[in-house]
Amino acid sequence: MTEFTFDAPTVIRAKRDGFRLTDEAIDWVIDAYTHGGVADEQMSALLMAIFLRGMDRGEISRWTTAMIASGEKLDFSDLRRDGRRVPTVDKHSTGGVGDKITIPLVAVIAACGAAVPQAAGRGLGHTGGTLDKLESIPGFTAEITKTQVRQQLLEIGAAIFAAGELAPADRKIYALRDVTGTVESLPLIASSVMSKKLAEGADALVLDVKVGRGAFLKTEAESRELAATMVELGLAQGVPTRAVLTDMDIPLGRAVGNAIEVAESLEVLAGGGPDDVVELTIRLAVEMLDLAGIDGRDPAQTLRDGTAMDRFRALVAAQGGDVHAQLPIGSHSETVLAPRGGTMGDINAMAMGLTVWRLGAGRAHPGERVQSGAGVRIHRRPGEPVSAGEPLFTLYTDNPQRLPAAMGELDGSWSVVDTCPPAGSIPGSLRSCPPVRPLIIDRIG
Structure with a gap:
């Protein structure tokens, strides 16, 4: 029997023309791309074909398995502290604007007695990445060894690290998706x-x-389908998995960027911070502790009593960060003032994400350095009173040439209104008011 030899153009054409990729084709293309046998431009073409043609559940499952098999798989089943096994649990967000939840959440879970091995990512498209945010802390490194990850899980209860040799195929594909317009694909x-x-x-x-x-x-x-797909993928690998659907029509919190989001996370860990960031942190913590089998711990208490802050500081110090250093902020700024008094209406999350990307917080090319100090401070959130002439947004960047394009993205994406109707009664035609949807929409799994 002759073994069939695959090639990139054949695989690309198959998906381009709407055919289902076989398990063997998926295994080959992921392995070949990981080891340099498929060029970036060829994988870019395949990703666009997948973006346009989609994948069925079987293809997604095999693609996922092949990417896992492209590298090593960690095992913490023997993790024990004081003679007791330490349960491990993690969280992942599909990407949002102002979504800094991982930073306080990991510390909260660690303070409650579980351990979080968080393989985090960098910015993707208009959304920020946890690693880019944490690396704005002077000295912090996400490049830590497996031995250090294990040690931190035992001693601190958390480690936030670059994926390294975990799913290296995904690391390469992730960087390509960021700059080839193929981010918004459910299978990918x-x-x-x-x-x-x-x-x-x-x-x-x-x-x-x-x-x-x-x-x-x-x-x-679409989000429900994505959640159900990922829950199914996790359960198929024997990992209890649960999804929470959360609103991302308006930005989370009052800060969007890298260092500026770390600063807001510190406010949450100090017992303050925006209500929506605190609410989502606590809700996700409850779900994680439930899956980890930890009862009787109040995650909100860890924010009030400072134990979560202690864990975060220990994590930062363990990974080389200076917990006392001043966080960077862009050396050039521009402030948008309220044209009239009234109530803050809508703030479009996508426009805000693109504004921050224009300021330098995201990438236009693979591997490009981001500006730690680029970002936007939101002074008035939807529903808050506004006085004429007061600041609504302050934009920060180290490159003043970026400000006009960023201001252009922000223009027309927000409003000041006389008043907005009560939640649940806003007609669809009243676009100057924010869409009405609860922060926590549903749970799947």
């Missing part, structure tokens, strides 16, 4: 998320699946 999102998360070896996984304008998938139906 699901397989990217789950390949990294299943390879990191956590006992359980909670997914924060975003819904709305600032999410990669805009409709609730």
Whole structure:
């Protein structure tokens, strides 16, 4: 029997023309791309074909498995502290604007007695990445060894690290998607998320699946399908997995960027911070502790009593960061003032994400350095009173040439209104008011 030899053009054409990729074709193309046998331009073409033609559940499952198999898989099943096994649990967000939840959440879970091996990512498209945010802390490094990850899980209860040899195929594909217009694809999102998360070896996984304008998938139906797909992928690998659908029509919190989001996370860890950031942190913590089998711990208490802050500081110090250093802020700024008094109306999350990207917080080319100090401070959130002439947004960047394009993205994406009707009664035609949807929409799994 003659073994069939695959080639990239044949695989690309198959998906381009709407055919289902066989398991063997998927295994070959992922392995070949990982080891340099398929060029970036060829994988870019295949990703665009997948973006346009989609994948069925079987293809997504095989693509995910092949990416997991492209590297090593961590195992913390023997993790013990004081003679007791330490449950491990992780969380992943599908990407949002102002979504800094991982930073306080990991510390909260660690303070409650579980361990979080968080293989985090960098910015993708208009959304920020946890690693880019944390690396704005002077000295912080995400490039830590497996030995250090294990040690931190035992001593601190958390490690936030670059995926390294976990699903290396995904790392290469992730960077390509960021700059080739192929981010907003359900099969590619699901397989990217789950390949990294299943390879990191956590006992359980909670997914924060975003819904709305600032999410990669805009409709609730698409987000539900994504959530169900990822939950199915996790369960198929023997990992208890749960998804929470959360709103991303308006930005989370009052800060969007890298260092500016770390600063807001510190406010949350200090017992303050924006209500929506605190609410989502606590809700996801409850879900994670439930899957980890930890009862009787109040995650909100860890924010009030400072134990979560202590864990975060210990994590930063363990990974080389200076917990006392001043966080960077862009050396050039521009402030948008309220044209009149009234009530803050809508703030479009997608426009805000693109504004921050224009300021330098995201990438236009693979491997490009981001500006740690680029970002936007939101002075008035939807529903808050506004006085004429007061600041609504302050934009920061180290490159003043970026300000006009950023201001152009922001223009027309927000409003000041006389008043907005009560939640639940806003007609669809009243676009100057924010869409009405609860922060926590549903739970799947």
